[in-house]
Amino acid sequence: MxxxxxxxxxxxxxxxxxxxxxxxxxxxxxxxxxxxxxxxxxxxxxxxxxxAAGILSPSAESGPSLPFFELLQRSFLRYPALTQEIEEASHMSVDLDRCGVIQAALDETEETRLQSLYEWQKDRIELQWVTHAEMSELEPDMKHARAAVYAPKEMQVHAxxxxxxxxxxxxxxxxxxxxxxxxxxxxxxxxxxxxxxxxxxxxxxxxxxxxxxxxxxxxxxxxxxxxxxxxIKPVRGQVLSLTADTMPMRHIVFAHHRYVVPKPDGRLIVGATEDDSGFDDRVSADGVATLAGSLNYFGPRIRQMHWDTVWAGLRPMAPDxxxxxxxxxxxxxxxxxxxxxxxxxxxxxxxxxxxxxxxxxxxxxxxxxxxxxxxxx
The missing domain is CATH 3.50.50.60 (FAD/NAD(P)-binding domain)
Incomplete structure (x- = not known):
């Protein structure tokens, strides 16, 4: 204690x-x-x-709610100065990384959704619409994506x-x-x-x-x-991490309700499930299989990475x-x-x-x- x-x-x-x-x-x-x-x-x-994977991305999390978007953006803008203050007070690094966030559309439905999101957010935060042809340069392993929304200034921390x-x-x-x-x-x-x-x-x-x-x-x-x-009810989030000698991803990438987060320490975080498991915070075989199955969304090299670990936690969710x-x-x-x-x-x-x-x-x-x-x- x-x-x-x-x-x-x-x-x-x-x-x-x-x-x-x-x-x-x-x-x-x-x-x-x-x-x-x-x-x-x-x-x-x-x-x-x-x-938590430590993602700081108002663009990917806000949905259509303006009050929620404004709250996310307000918090996001506080982070650079606040993390510096906390690091100085604690004598620790929290690994703030301005790596940028990509939301990739792998099918027509997702492309339509992201186009609508882009039109709604582009005058509020810095966003870029990325075409299929441009994906090869931005994130080579995501060249199979139809299109994407790119937020170049969004960040992550080590939670x-x-x-x-x-x-x-x-x-x-x-x-x-x-x-x-x-x-x-x-x-x-x-x-x-x-x-x-x-x-x-x-x-x-x-x-x-x-x-x-x-x-x-x-x-x-x-x-x-x-x-x-x-x-408020608990929703179990299961997350796994992979390692490799060469990191296949440059950015945080969202696709088909999953994400990958390249960490400065060489790990790639893959997440996250959303399981209605009550207060059971143990990792499940089904959760691991779900995350492993989502690796196909993120190109060929991620499937050749090495297993590191898997963990879970309970996230508190209100009905809305x-x-x-x-x-x-x-x-x-x-x-x-x-x-x-x-x-x-x-x-x-x-x-x-x-x-x-x-x-x-x-x-x-x-x-x-x-x-x-x-x-x-």
């Missing part, structure tokens, strides 16, 4: 969940001078963050390193952490959340408890009445696929930061900004992401 820092009688904020979202919120709050306790039942980044660096940076500026500590329930009275009760005692929050507990968040608010629900951000209606001292699904790494920066804005002056998140959209009728 990590025991960094001493817990006083109370902290300004208690953050439940030390994945990328919780760790980033802890770091940003502490940077503003607040006292923060970061609590997790496991090690930092043990679930959704573990399954586990980023979480580790954030925790180190948190400790460096005074955040207290308790890892291996299970939050059993919220302490409430008169529609106010006062802190958390854990398997190792009670901790009090002067200002608020922030729930960033991923797929486990609903259990913590289940007893707060019938007005709101938090219908959007994050759940905001105070819990009818209760003081409680804020939800969850439901980030595939985009926890990308959205962590903007989510932390939203948490800080609310902490400082009560600024509310965009309406599209607030918990009230799940009010029970």
């Amino acid at each position: 990590n025991m960094a820092g001493d817990v006083s009688q109370s902290q300004d904020f208690i953050i439940v969940g030390a994945g990328i979202v919780g760790a980033m919120a802890a770091y940003r709050l502490a940077s503003q001078g607040y006292s923060v306790l970061l609590v997790d039942k496991g090690p930092p980044g043990g679930q959704a963050s573990r399954a 586990p390193k980023l979480v580790q660096a954030l925790v180190r940076a948190c400790h460096a500026i005074g955040v207290t952490s308790r890892f291996g500590v299970l939050v059993q329930r919220l302490m409430v009275q008169d529609h106010r959340v006062w802190g958390v009760e854990t398997n190792q005692g009670r901790y009090f929050a002067e200002k608020a408890v922030i729930i960033a507990a991923g797929s486990w968040a609903p259990s913590l608010v289940a007893d707060l009445g019938d007005d709101l629900s938090l219908p 696929g959007l994050p759940v951000l905001g105070p819990w209606a009818g209760w003081e001292g409680l804020f939800i930061a969850g439901g980030h699904f595939r985009n926890g790494i990308l959205l962590a920066a903007a989510t932390a900004d939203i948490v800080v804005d609310w902490a400082q002056d009560g600024t509310m998140p965009p309406e599209a992401f607030r918990p009230e959209r799940f009010a029970r009728s």
Whole structure:
């Protein structure tokens, strides 16, 4: 159990969940001078963050929702300066790599979809339409693609390193952490959340408890009445990595709902499945077979790469696929930061900004992401 820092009688904020979202919120709050306790039942980044490939791509993740696109882009733009700050505070590299992102169309349906996406996004971010003839130069192993959308400035990070660096940076500026500590329930009275009760005692929050507990968040608010629900469910993401003496890919490439990510350390990440497996975070044979079968989308050389490893994590998804951000209606001292699904790494920066804005002056998140959209009728 990590025991960094001493817990006083109370902290300004208690953050439940030390994945990328919780760790980033802890770091940003502490940077503003607040006292923060970061609590997790496991090690930092043990679930959704573990399954992340570290892709920072608003173009590939936004879909048709303008509020969601704006949130993704807002977060994306924060990353260059923010990662530099975190690296300096932690004395660690997080492997920020401006490698660019390609979304490749392998059939007519995908080409039509990407053409529509390109027309919608081209005036909002830097994008290029790539023809079949141009693919051979941009990404030789994808010369079989009919066309593609290329975002040359989009990036990636090493997700586990980023979480580790954030925790180190948190400790460096005074955040207290308790890892291996299970939050059993919220302490409430008169529609106010006062802190958390854990398997190792009670901790009090002067200002608020922030729930960033991923797929486990609903259990913590289940007893707060019938007005709101938090219908977040776990979706297992399985990911594998390959190695080779020569990397076949230059860019992050999406094709047929799969992606490959060339890492600076020489690995190629292939992902990711989306499995409805409850809270089972073990790797399945079917998941491995699905990922192996998708290698055909990415040209001939990837199939000759060498097996490295495979892993899985549980990603928290709301019914509409959007994050759940905001105070819990009818209760003081409680804020939800969850439901980030595939985009926890990308959205962590903007989510932390939203948490800080609310902490400082009560600024509310965009309406599209607030918990009230799940009010029970």
